[in-house]
Amino acid sequence: MRKVSEIVEFCQGLCEDLTFAAAREWKDAEPGRKVVGYMPVYVPRELIHAGGMLPLGILGGGDNLEVIHGDAYYQSYICRIPRSTVELAVTKRLDFVDGMLFPSICDVIRNLSGMWKMMFPEVYTRYFDVPQNYEDEIGGKYYQHELMELKQGLEGVCGRKIGDDDIRRSIDLYNENRRLVNAVYDFRTKEPWKAPSWEVYLLIRAGMVLPVEAHSQLIEEYLDAAEAEDRPMRDNCRIILQGSFCEQPPLNLIKSIELAGCYIVDDDYMLVTRWLLKDVPSDGDPIRNLAQAFIKHSTETAAKYEPDGARKGKYLIDAVRTRAAEGVIFAAPSFCDPALLDRPMLANALARENISYISFKYAENSGQMQPIREQAGTFADTIKLWGEA
Amino acid sequence: MSTATERDEVVKEPSMLKQKEMIADNYDRLTRAKELGLKVSSTYVPGNLNELVMCFDMLNNLPEINAIQNGMRKKSGGLIMDAEKMGHSEDVCTYVKADIGNMAKGAIAPNGKPMPVPDLLLLSYTGCFTFMKWFELLRDQYGCRTVMLHVPYEGDGKITQNMRDYVVKQIKEEVIPTFEEVSGIKFDIDRLRENLRKSAEAEDNFVWVLESAKNRPSPIDAYFGGVFYIGPIFTAFRGTQDAVDYYAILRKEIEGRLAAGEGPVTPEGDMTEEKYRLVVEGPPNWTSFRDFWKMFYDEGAVVVASTYTKVGGVYDYDGFRHDPDRPLESLADYCLGCYTNRNLPTRVDMIEGYIDQYQADGFLVNSIKSCNSFSAGQLMMMREVEKRTGKPAAFIETDLVDPRYFSPANVKNRLESYFQMIEQKRRGGGPPARAA
Ligand code: SF4
Ligand code: SF4
Numbered sequence: 043m044r045k046v047s048e049i050v051e052f053c054q055g056l057c058e059d060l061t062f063a064a065a066r067e068w069k070d071a072e073p074g075r076k077v078v079g080y081m082p083v084y085v086p087r088e089l090i091h092a093g094g095m096l097p098l099g100i101l102g103g104g105d106n107l108e109v110i111h112g113d114a115y116y117q118s119y120i121c122r123i124p125r126s127t128v129e130l131a132v133t134k135r136l137d138f139v140d141g142m143l144f145p146s147i148c149d150v151i152r153n154l155s156g157m158w159k160m161m162f163p164e165v166y167t168r169y170f171d172v173p174q175n176y177e178d179e180i181g182g183k184y185y186q187h188e189l190m191e192l193k194q195g196l197e198g199v200c201g202r203k204i205g206d207d208d209i210r211r212s213i214d215l216y217n218e219n220r221r222l223v224n225a226v227y228d229f230r231t232k233e234p235w236k237a238p239s240w241e242v243y244l245l246i247r248a249g250m251v252l253p254v255e256a257h258s259q260l261i262e263e264y265l266d267a268a269e270a271e272d273r274p275m276r277d278n279c280r281i282i283l284q285g286s287f288c289e290q291p292p293l294n295l296i297k298s299i300e301l302a303g304c305y306i307v308d309d310d311y312m313l314v315t316r317w318l319l320k321d322v323p324s325d326g327d328p329i330r331n332l333a334q335a336f337i338k339h340s341t342e343t344a345a346k347y348e349p350d351g352a353r354k355g356k357y358l359i360d361a362v363r364t365r366a367a368e369g370v371i372f373a374a375p376s377f378c379d380p381a382l383l384d385r386p387m388l389a390n391a392l393a394r395e396n397i398s399y400i401s402f403k404y405a406e407n408s409g410q411m412q413p414i415r416e417q418a419g420t421f422a423d424t425i426k427l428w429g430e431a
Numbered sequence: 432m433s434t435a436t437e438r439d440e441v442v443k444e445p446s447m448l449k450q451k452e453m454i455a456d457n458y459d460r461l462t463r464a465k466e467l468g469l470k471v472s473s474t475y476v477p478g479n480l481n482e483l484v485m486c487f488d489m490l491n492n493l494p495e496i497n498a499i500q501n502g503m504r505k506k507s508g509g510l511i512m513d514a515e516k517m518g519h520s521e522d523v524c525t526y527v528k529a530d531i532g533n534m535a536k537g538a539i540a541p542n543g544k545p546m547p548v549p550d551l552l553l554l555s556y557t558g559c560f561t562f563m564k565w566f567e568l569l570r571d572q573y574g575c576r577t578v579m580l581h582v583p584y585e586g587d588g589k590i591t592q593n594m595r596d597y598v599v600k601q602i603k604e605e606v607i608p609t610f611e612e613v614s615g616i617k618f619d620i621d622r623l624r625e626n627l628r629k630s631a632e633a634e635d636n637f638v639w640v641l642e643s644a645k646n647r648p649s650p651i652d653a654y655f656g657g658v659f660y661i662g663p664i665f666t667a668f669r670g671t672q673d674a675v676d677y678y679a680i681l682r683k684e685i686e687g688r689l690a691a692g693e694g695p696v697t698p699e700g701d702m703t704e705e706k707y708r709l710v711v712e713g714p715p716n717w718t719s720f721r722d723f724w725k726m727f728y729d730e731g732a733v734v735v736a737s738t739y740t741k742v743g744g745v746y747d748y749d750g751f752r753h754d755p756d757r758p759l760e761s762l763a764d765y766c767l768g769c770y771t772n773r774n775l776p777t778r779v780d781m782i783e784g785y786i787d788q789y790q791a792d793g794f795l796v797n798s799i800k801s802c803n804s805f806s807a808g809q810l811m812m813m814r815e816v817e818k819r820t821g822k823p824a825a826f827i828e829t830d831l832v833d834p835r836y837f838s839p840a841n842v843k844n845r846l847e848s849y850f851q852m853i854e855q856k857r858r859g860g861g862p863p864a865r866a867a
Binding site: 117173175344347349379385 | 518523554811
């Protein structure tokens, strides 16, 4: 059995590898294999997998990528993830990617889908729209059709029909993966000192590159190793990190928050892994099942419309309760419309429940951690001293 | 989109007076809605369902227009800072903050009276993600009834039957029943058909006016002047007899200008010499609208086509008209086809077409800090258009209603060097350079 540190080192290697060697290796292992990239916040990876393809999460370039060309594509007042993603593409780091999906999350990613079409006409590129209407007969029907269209598009990439049984098998595998990801989150909630957030982050992030089967195995291995390891419990407060669902913070930022005295007991990183809140049934019509799961049982985030004003922010308050958190840190990328427009409403909802919060912004290449450490440290001290900030 | 007040100090043409009257009357009715027993719905310009709203005898209040009004009256800067003090990020759309700041101050209409609290928020989510959050924010403040019309994005550059069906179903099963409930009036499809017929009539004349810019000299400025021409068709008047009359009057005026070989009207009188013909992408700046315009007409630059005048509906590119024979479907197609709901390749094709058909000398992007919907991708669009047309392009950056992001000296410098570049190009001076 590998030790926690070995597993984490492996995950960090995957996360920092801007050549995507693991995905390339997977592709080269058998002729005819295809890779389909996707951006945050949600795509039904089951359909890609069902076509025998590798879904590859593209989350920007992080803090190690020097953006040279990407800046020529974006004004200074646009967040960083699209420019570093363009950088990855124009420097041919994504030249092995056969398809790209751009989910409906904001106008930046939306417009990037059109740029991709112009820049890489040979790549299957789809803006993946999802309904903001959650009625079976309206949004449900629309979404089912969209999934069918996506399936047809993906069939064009993998060169074969994607059968219902293929999708059912993939649904099972992703159900298992989601259960395991949730198990990691639950484990961290219970004993956060045994599963530091930067480790959990890297572990889940590995699932953006690895095939789902390998990722599930890795999670199991980590859970066993982390359980077995004796780690000291610190006098940290427990917080939820909110707003980081798209452009990723540097790893150092996550570490800094923890070093400043905060256990992160929930977050919204890589929501694609936990988007669906229940298992998707694998019997019956698989497309309908995926659509139903989205309509009825998907997570809340800024990219979704909340039809009921009274429920706005409730999911965050519920998370505070179930994770026994003592406060919320809003950490959003600079210029991130969805996160920053949502924040005042979520903050109001928290204030009504007397839940403390602080806010700051970051970029994926933020270098200066001192101010964040100080802010998080003061927040932690205040919570510990007064029970509220 | 605004009143004609900025211009009528100098020239008062009948169309301007007509529009001014229409707007004043509309604000009067809005601010007296309670007294008149009228219900009010708030909705956005792109994807607005004015013809449908009128079927329920309700008034349409448009938050962007209020933000523009405050921008032109130089009040938006303070309102935006108020909203930022209330916890709204400096990074997000300034329309939203100007609106929220205005609400905190009692939502005063341009006639000095308070706006009514809407009875219904009709969230037409077309072409811009921010709209969705904006209405969640308004709902948070007003606590009033909200109905959402989600309009999918034309990711592949076309409207699929699935998209159309989805929008129609929402209109039928959610929007109409909600309006019936709030207004107490039963939906009458014949009334809708009649409104749509009037829309189409006005739209024909509107397109004629836009296309008059194909002439040399152009009798209109399709950006700075264009924002006045789109006023009625983009806002609370589409589908009314007033709008039909307005566009008929406007067309007649432009026909007159054409016959006389006149250029566009500017705040300082007629433009005499047309030196540069431009296509412009992006919304204008409102806080220094007049100064901004002056930088163009002083140099003899006229905008012959603009994408901003397509943001509340594209009527020229593929000939869309509201259609009384397909009432709900044509409402759906209208929403789906608004400019920023079209993908980037389509936007580039559209601009390329304008440059060719309107014999433009160049392409200018006014990139708006607030607006990711327009701005994300514009640098690439610019290069692509330049590559395809061989015309010089330039890029300037301003904001809609935040005066902090309008730097007159910078913009002026850039424009001046851009005009020189066009001159150079005319004289055969090398490949297209860029003033950005
Ligand atoms: S960081 Fe925010 S604004 Fe930027 S692409 Fe992601 S969701 Fe959109
Ligand atoms: S982001 Fe752009 S389109 Fe959206 S509300 Fe603001 S100005 Fe309008």
